[in-house]
Amino acid sequence: MAVYTRVEEPELRAFLSAYDVGEPIALVPIPEGVENSNFRLETSFGRFILTIYEKRVDPVDLPFFLGLMMHLAERGLPCPLPVRARDGSMLRELKGKPAAIVSFLEGKSPKRILPRHCAAVGAALASLHLAARGFPMHRANALGLSGWRALLAATRARADEVAPGLGDLLEAELAALEASWPRELPVGVIHADLFPDNVFFEGERISGLIDFYFACEDILAYDLAICLNAWCFEKDGAFNVTKARALLSGYRDRRPLSAAEIAALPVLARGAALRFLLTRLFDWLNRVPDALVQPKDPREYASKLCFHREVRGPGAYGIG
């Protein structure tokens, strides 16, 4: 993730004095990502990630995110384990900002996504949904259906700068989804952002599920619909039904989907495409000229949205 905050050695030593993570050896900024400042922290006890939370993350949400990571890591999922300071706290302050240390996970995001990656992600997502069942904290999805109207209002006027007719498309699409959004499907804690850059592999095996800073409670199958969008389209925009089938069957092997969940996949996939279209559009229209990270092109998700609008049923995803 982008590094916005610099940390000097005396500040690091003062910060670490509240922890029992061993002696610091190195602190290396990690340039990827957009939300926070991340560093690889190496100590005499091993490798960790130090994160300083920048202004895009609401500090009120941090106990939910860190608590969820701990809940899942304690259950054997390959998630970062937040490190507690000696006083038990998981969240402290560095350079006047909230900061946390989590365990380092080995592995790499897949460069070229194959159906077997999709199957493994489906299975991991099901495990995440099952393991999160007992997690006691709550967080509504700020970027769920009820948040899209405000995002549309913030982007509508200039949407056509990105693609002619995009404003009307968004308007019509949101109205349609508000009318048809499923209300009775199983809900629970979802990752809500399980894109390929948030999944590490070591060989065939998933070795890391990271970036829980959009996690919230919402429809479980909506999380799967986000993954259909994130994992099953080719770079040229073509939908790969083999990957979708692998993703869905990986998931269903571990957590069976009800008939209602399967039937809702097309509308959930449209919703997921709209959500990323809206946030990318917002970031695109509000980009800072000298930002370290370029915003992603929103048109990728306009194209995905159009695909899901044309879908006649869950069979298009290789299921049902």
Place this chain on the structure above:
Amino acid sequence: MAVYTRVEEPELRAFLSAYDVGEPIALVPIPEGVENSNFRLETSFGRFILTIYEKRVDPVDLPFFLGLMMHLAERGLPCPLPVRARDGSMLRELKGKPAAIVSFLEGKSPKRILPRHCAAVGAALASLHLAARGFPMHRANALGLSGWRALLAATRARADEVAPGLGDLLEAELAALEASWPRELPVGVIHADLFPDNVFFEGERISGLIDFYFACEDILAYDLAICLNAWCFEKDGAFNVTKARALLSGYRDRRPLSAAEIAALPVLARGAALRFLLTRLFDWLNRVPDALVQPKDPREYASKLCFHREVRGPGAYGIG
């Protein structure tokens, strides 16, 4: 650790169905150790250790041991992290015995112990003592001073079978220690068995502190005295003061020792030597002819005990 219990695949699958650790790939028995049955469990999410607790471990103590490991692992120490089942429990049942899954730690015990290993162990022990401060559970040291009288009673009559005069030595030594044992030193949670085979290294770095099944509350400096015995003697029985100095200064860099703690090191080291002498003697006298694991020769600790009896002060350990 020795494997006493066999686990077939259907039993493993049934056991794992309560967890979210992914699909089992392999279960490989680990032959080292003496107390429990251990297996390396490989799943689609990574590697774990599955332990089945055999009759030498009192099930009543298991929540303390597992809770402590979790407390320390959560604080960034390289300890095994117990894996919770979906219902939150860390302890379940397999083949009618208590069983737990913990995270797998990379690294190896040092084959040839160097002073730098001793320094790293001292620092890690201090971190363990500091990080354990807030741990809320309690366990008295069953193998502490108050337990030695019973061990002596169980071994006294046949002690001289192992070495002529050993019974009288034990008798005299226990009386001396009961009279001189320090009463005012800082106490806390101690590992109580931090031998080289319970410490893993990756290069220069400690990557694993394992086997918490003797952990308890006792004098903190007694834990250091156990390490003096376990890490600072050569195979020929010679005491290596360079290693002792490295161990103690590694510890003191992180947790300073009081003058009283330093002054007590010789008597604590005698106590630690007596403790391992008594338990090894008990195991030796009660060994089973066809056991998988041969008991260790108790005379090694008789020799260490005699060294500490001759010590005139903490200077013999390179300190004070």
